[in-house]
Amino acid sequence: MSLKEKEAKFGWKLVLPTVILISLLILYPVIYNIYLSFFEVSISDAPNKFVGLGNYREILTDASFWKSFGITILFTFTTVVGSILLGLGVALLMNREFPGRNIVRALLLLPYVTPLIAIVFAWKYIFLPIDGPLMQFLAIFGMNPGNDFVNNPNNAFWVVSVFNIWRNFPFVYLMILSRLQSINSDYYEAAEIDGASDWQKFVHITLPELYFVIASVALLRGIWNFYKFDEVYLMSKFANTLPVYIYEKAFSGIPEQGVAAAIATILFVIMISLIGLYVKKVLKW
Amino acid sequence: MKKLLVLMLVVILVSSVFAKITFWTTEVESNRMQRIRALATIFKAQTGIEVEVVPVEENDLLKQIPIAKNAGTLPDLLEGGIEPMLLLGSENFLDEDLATKIIMDFGDVYDGAARMLSNGEGKYYGIPFHAWVQGIWYRKDMFASQDLGDPITWYNIALAAKVLNDPAKGVYGIILPKKADAYAEQVFTEVALANGARPIDEMGNITFNTPEMIEAFRFYKELGKYSKPGFTTVLDALKGYLNGEAAMIFYSTYIMDDIAVEEVQKGRINKFNPELVKNTGFANKMINIRPTSYGQVVALGITKNANKEEVEKFVKFLMTDKNYVYWVHMAPGGMNPTRKSVAESDAFLDNPVLERYGKAKIAEIVAALDSVERFEFLNGKVITDMSKLSANFVIGKAINYMFANDWTPQQTAMWAQKEAEKILGK
Numbered sequence: 001m002s003l004k005e006k007e008a009k010f011g012w013k014l015v016l017p018t019v020i021l022i023s024l025l026i027l028y029p030v031i032y033n034i035y036l037s038f039f040e041v042s043i044s045d046a047p048n049k050f051v052g053l054g055n056y057r058e059i060l061t062d063a064s065f066w067k068s069f070g071i072t073i074l075f076t077f078t079t080v081v082g083s084i085l086l087g088l089g090v091a092l093l094m095n096r097e098f099p100g101r102n103i104v105r106a107l108l109l110l111p112y113v114t115p116l117i118a119i120v121f122a123w124k125y126i127f128l129p130i131d132g133p134l135m136q137f138l139a140i141f142g143m144n145p146g147n148d149f150v151n152n153p154n155n156a157f158w159v160v161s162v163f164n165i166w167r168n169f170p171f172v173y174l175m176i177l178s179r180l181q182s183i184n185s186d187y188y189e190a191a192e193i194d195g196a197s198d199w200q201k202f203v204h205i206t207l208p209e210l211y212f213v214i215a216s217v218a219l220l221r222g223i224w225n226f227y228k229f230d231e232v233y234l235m236s237k238f239a240n241t242l243p244v245y246i247y248e249k250a251f252s253g254i255p256e257q258g259v260a261a262a263i264a265t266i267l268f269v270i271m272i273s274l275i276g277l278y279v280k281k282v283l284k285w
Numbered sequence: 286m287k288k289l290l291v292l293m294l295v296v297i298l299v300s301s302v303f304a305k306i307t308f309w310t311t312e313v314e315s316n317r318m319q320r321i322r323a324l325a326t327i328f329k330a331q332t333g334i335e336v337e338v339v340p341v342e343e344n345d346l347l348k349q350i351p352i353a354k355n356a357g358t359l360p361d362l363l364e365g366g367i368e369p370m371l372l373l374g375s376e377n378f379l380d381e382d383l384a385t386k387i388i389m390d391f392g393d394v395y396d397g398a399a400r401m402l403s404n405g406e407g408k409y410y411g412i413p414f415h416a417w418v419q420g421i422w423y424r425k426d427m428f429a430s431q432d433l434g435d436p437i438t439w440y441n442i443a444l445a446a447k448v449l450n451d452p453a454k455g456v457y458g459i460i461l462p463k464k465a466d467a468y469a470e471q472v473f474t475e476v477a478l479a480n481g482a483r484p485i486d487e488m489g490n491i492t493f494n495t496p497e498m499i500e501a502f503r504f505y506k507e508l509g510k511y512s513k514p515g516f517t518t519v520l521d522a523l524k525g526y527l528n529g530e531a532a533m534i535f536y537s538t539y540i541m542d543d544i545a546v547e548e549v550q551k552g553r554i555n556k557f558n559p560e561l562v563k564n565t566g567f568a569n570k571m572i573n574i575r576p577t578s579y580g581q582v583v584a585l586g587i588t589k590n591a592n593k594e595e596v597e598k599f600v601k602f603l604m605t606d607k608n609y610v611y612w613v614h615m616a617p618g619g620m621n622p623t624r625k626s627v628a629e630s631d632a633f634l635d636n637p638v639l640e641r642y643g644k645a646k647i648a649e650i651v652a653a654l655d656s657v658e659r660f661e662f663l664n665g666k667v668i669t670d671m672s673k674l675s676a677n678f679v680i681g682k683a684i685n686y687m688f689a690n691d692w693t694p695q696q697t698a699m700w701a702q703k704e705a706e707k708i709l710g711k
Contacts, residue, residue, distance in 0.1 A: 046377070129515030146514025151464055153682075153689050238465070238685075252676060255351040 030268070037262035041255075048258075055262035065263065068245040075161060075232075075241050076225045080218055082165035087172025088214070092206075094173070095180045112170035120234045123163060124150055156236035163235050164225065172217050179213040180206070215282050219275070226271060242267060305335040306595045309349075309363040311583070312615070313340040320615045328602050334595045344467055347372065347676050361591035362599065364414060366467075367401050370584045371661060372672035374402075374410030380587040381408040387600055388412055393625040397655030398582045405667050411584035412600060415613050415620040417537040418580040418653050419471060421568040422544075427532045428566070435566065436533055439479065439504055439573040449532035450511035458511030459533040460522040463688045465681035468519040471579065472535040473680050477501040478577035478658050484680070484705065485660070485668050491711060493683075493702035497574075502687065502694035504573075509688055516685065527554045527561070537581070538650055541618025542638045562641060569653060580657035582623065607632070618642060621651045670709055679704050 001009075037055055039048040059065050094105055111119065126134045129148040139145040149155050187205045196204070229243040237244065242263070250260035279285050310321055318340055325336035339360065341349050346369045353359045373379050385408045388394050398413035421436045427449050428435075436442040446458030462469040477483065482497035492498065513525060522534040527543060527550055542549045544565055547557045570578040585603075587596050602608055604624060610632045613620040617638035622628045628651050634640065639647055661671045674680070683701040686692060692700070705711075 130513065144514075148515035151516035153465070153685055251348040251351050257351065257355075 033261045033268075034265050036258055037265045039258045041257035041261070051258065055259045056266070058259060059262055059266065065245070068240050068242045071157060071240050072226060072242040075157065075164075075228075075239075076222055078161045079164040079168070079225050080221045082161070083169045083172050083221060084214060084218060086165060086169040087217075088176055088210075090169065090173045091176040091180055092202075094177055108173060109170045111167045116167075116230060116234065119167065120231075123235070150236065153236075153238040156239040160232045160235045160239045160241075164228065164231055167231065168221065168225075172221065175213055175217050176210060179210055183209045212283065219278055219283070222278075223271065223275070226267075304333070304592060304595050305337060306361040306592050306599060307337045307339060307358070308599070309339045309341045309346075309360040309365075311341060311343045311346060311365055313342060317615045320611065324603065324608055324612065327608070328599060331602075332595075332598060334598065336599060350378070359588050359590060361588060361596045363586050363588070364583060365586065366581055366583055367659065367661060368672045368675040370402060370411045370586050371667065371669055372676060373586060374404060375669040375672070378586075378588055379410050380589050380591060380593070381410055383587050383591075383593055383597060384409045384412050384585075387597060390601070391604065391624055395623050395625060395628075395651075395654060397657070398623040401582050401659065401662065402584050403667060411586040412604070413582045413623040414585045414604065416580060416582045416623055416651070416654050417539055417619050417621065418569060418578060418650050418657065419475060419535060419537045420570065420578065421533050422526060422536050422540055423533040423566050423568065424529075424564055425566040426560075426564040435568055437568045437570060437572055439571070442533070442571075443504070443507055445533065446508055446511035455530060457513040457525070457531050459508055459513075460517050460525045460531045461505070461508050461512040462518060462522070462535070462681075463509065463512075463684060464516040464518050465678045465685040466518060467675070467678070467681070468522075469681040469684045470675060470678070471581070473501070473505060473684060474660055475535070475571050475577060475579040476505055478579070478660075479571040479573040479575065480504070481574050483660055483663070484674060484701070485671055487663050487666060487668075489668070489670060491702060491705045491709065493698050493705060499694045499698045502683075502697045505684065506687060506694060506697075516688070524554055527558070529558065537619060538621070539616050539619030541642060542616060545638050545641055569650070577658050578653055578656060579659070580654055582654070583620075618647070618650070621647070621654070623654075673708055674705055677704075677708050679708065 036048075038050060038052060040051050040054075041048050090108060094101065094108070126132055127148075127150045129135055129146050135143075135145040135147065150159055183206065187209075188201055191201050191205060227243055228241070229247065232239050232241050233244055233247070246260045246263050249255070249263065250257050308321075308325070310318075312318065312321060318338065321338050325338055329335050341363075343366065346363075346365050350359070350369075350373065370379070374381065381404055384402075388399055388409055394413060398416055399409055402409045402411050402413060404410050421442065423436050423445070428445060431445075431448050433445045433448060434441045436445050442459075448458070449456065450458035462472050477498060480497050480501045482492075482495060482501045484491065484493055484498070486492050513521065513531065515521070517525075519536075522531070522536060523540065523543060525531040526534045526536070526540070543553060544550070545562045547559070550557050550561075570576050585600055587593075587600070603612060604622075604627075606627070609622060609624070609627050610630070613622050613627075613633065614636055617636045622633060627633055629648075634644055634647065661668050679701055682704070683697050686700060687694075687697040
């Protein structure tokens with residue numbers, strides 16, 4: 001055996017535990033999920049029934065699936081754009097010198113690091129009709145304190161979107177801030193000598209420098225929010241996004257786990273192709 | 286090596302001596318959990334069988350079952366209302382033979398309570414464990430000052446809600462459920478049955494679109510006008526009533542200790558109104574074109590894969606003498622025994638709350654269980670499809686949307702009709 005072959009063999013031995021772990025924890029569930037999607041899964045002792053593409057046919061012709069799908073796309077788009085704009089704005093502010101900056105920077109992380117369930121209860125309390133502090137405050141300006149923003153099924157989408165943007169902007173802000181601080185100040189000085197305005201400096205220097213950070217953050221947040229379940233479900237069960245739809249299909253009433261598995265498979269395929277396209281076109285790898 | 290072998294042997298021996306069962310309970314509140322854990326400890330001391338008590342939210346019970354099934358962590362025994370029991374039973378999850386045997390062994394279980402768990406073929410899906418009755422709890426003092434009749438008929442209820450509603454003073458005529466949950470369905474059931482309306486008829490037809498049902502939605506929406514704003518839930522109703530914010534609320538007999546016991550009331554709203562017991566009335570039935578009353582039996586279901594012998598011992602332990610009284614006293618008035626001998630025993634009535642309401646009142650409540658009506662039962666038949674509608678909160682959602690979108694009663698009924706048809710595949 002040559003040295004190179006020995007090294008290759010040693011390399012395999014080193015990565016083997018990781019490969020096995022990933023296979024067990026990720027590949028197996030994915031493959032099992034695809035397998036289940038071809039069955040009518042029984043929840044009692046009776047064996048599963050093979051239905052071929054039946055589950056897929058059922059979903060693709062189900063209007064409520066397409067509605068959920070549209071809502072999920074809109075939710076992902078709204079929250080990703082919203083949290084990036086907010087994160088970018090805050091990062092630009094925090095990049096300037098001012099007294100007490102360190103404390104403010106630390107406080108800004110609170111929404112992201114506080115346990116989710118605590119925040120959800122706090123929001124629900126603040127928005128409580130009649131008795132909630134925010135509603136009592138708004139009543140001073142003549143608003144009807146009886147409005148129930150959080151529990152109104154028509155508001156569910158906006159409530160979870162705003163909540164998600166608010167909770168996740170610190171992550172975007174952190175990423176962008178760290179990149180902002182490493183932009184060479186020579187660029188700005190040169191631009192100033194050429195007489196560039198603040199806006200021109202932002203558009204021609206800051207934004208291009210931030211391009212790849214923002215694009216990567218958008219990809220990550222996009223993937224996370226497309227599959228976001230916990231925040232949505234805890235704030236409002238009626239936001240009707242796809243992860244909630246899958247959960248309802250799989251675990252409520254008479255569970256249809258085969259159908260739920262088929263939905264998950266469809267989402268998986270859509271997500272993989274979207275990510276591939278994005279990585280190639282936007283991140284230009 | 287020898288030491289290790291001995292150690293392993295000891296571990297195996299010990300674990301086989303102490304068998305274990307898992308028990309899911311919907312009594313999730315911490316003081317109730319404390320009592321249940323105490324009972325489990327006593328049981329272990331007596332029999333060596335360990336009971337793992339797992340609290341599960343009532344609204345989440347049906348969601349947790351398939352999750353647990355996939356994870357291989359199904360309980361041996363679970364406590365829950367009739368709807369989940371009928372659904373689980375019809376899906377072949379429950380051991381009907383063992384449940385029936387235990388009921389027969391007791392020999393004194395109220396027929397009315399057991400009937401609600403019948404599988405239609407002479408057996409029972411579960412064992413009726415304890416029961417409550419629902420009605421309108423109202424402020425007699427407020428009613429007397431306006432010379433209003435008891436809120437038993439639709440007319441009296443609507444009139445009282447209107448007259449007593451005074452939002453400027455922070456008092457509402459009623460606090461009505463408007464969120465899509467089990468409580469909304471419970472309240473609407475009583476309203477609909479008083480008008481002879483049912484979601485599913487004897488032939489299995491979905492009948493949300495009948496004039497009686499539309500009328501029931503209209504009455505519900507009318508009450509909503511004089512109700513506390515917001516998509517209020519069961520806890521809002523309870524706290525609102527104790528606070529003096531509401532003249533009427535729909536609630537089960539579970540409220541009896543909240544009204545009467547200082548400690549319990551303070552746990553809810555941080556203050557105590559000693560006059561509340563005296564000033565509270567209870568309407569145990571509702572009439573529009575016919576009288577009806579609503580109640581719930583909470584049952585114990587034994588799953589098919591249970592450790593049968595241990596579970597049987599535990600059920601009999603829970604439903605006998607001191608242990609049974611200790612359990613139902615965790616919510617005096619709310620939890621009533623379903624075994625005649627225990628319900629009539631002095632030990633059961635020996636309780637500060639129950640004493641205050643008196644033996645006759647308690648007997649009346651327990652007896653009402655033989656006459657309570659449910660959407661799931663009609664002329665001795667069990668309508669299991671109804672459980673599917675309940676599991677999907679069809680009625681709760683319809684009510685929720687009616688108030689959120691300001692739907693007319695017709696629109697609400699049509700939506701419920703379509704939704705029910707979709708869920709039942711009709």
